[in-house]
């Protein structure tokens with residue numbers, strides 16, 4: 001099955017996978033703690049505005065560590081709003097509604113999550129809906145097919161395990177994955193490139 005890009009979030013853990021039929025030549029890089037999806041050195045040039053972006057950013061809100069994940073440029077305003085003190089629900093709803101679904105051939109939804117040590121929020125904006133939910137167990141939402149949040153049996157406990165677990169899932173066209181944990185020691189990030 002092909003579900004495109006997807007996030008999995010639960011309290012203390014956030015993960016994201018790029019699956020792509022059209023743009024397989026991409027990888028995650030770490031730029032000062034922000035994980036960014038972009039083209040590999042030998043990727044064909046493209047003017048598609050939706051394929052390079054920050055997919056995972058740590059944030060701090062009122063002294064609390066948070067992590068934001070998502071499949072596009074909305075990760076930046078969500079992070080900025082959290083840092084200004086907006087609650088996760090509001091930061092997600094405002095940013096997703098402002099940018100809305102992607103204006104490509106598929107009306108590709110935006111998916112996102114915000115995680116602290118004890119809480120998690122999952123969100124998506126599609127042509128027909130805006131969904132923002134607090135979740136207590138690992139939950140997945142994808143761009144295609146599984147485009148409403150549903151429980152996901154995540155075995156990983158560390159960021160590197162989570163990135164690898166998502167990359168290895170039996171879902172078509174894996175490209176790369178990123179993940180983070182939020183705990184007493186702060187935020188730890190990891191990624192896996194295929």
Ligand SMILES: NC(=O)c1ncn([C@@H]2O[C@H](COP(=O)(O)O)[C@@H](O)[C@H]2O)c1NC=O
Pocket residue numbers: 004005018019020021022023037048050051052071072102104105106108109143
């Ligand atoms: N975030 C991404 O990594 C990403 N990769 C591809 N897209 C969009 O989704 C469309 C379909 O891509 P694909 O055939 O690889 O599933 C692309 O034309 C592009 O507009 C993306 N946008 C959202 O998921």
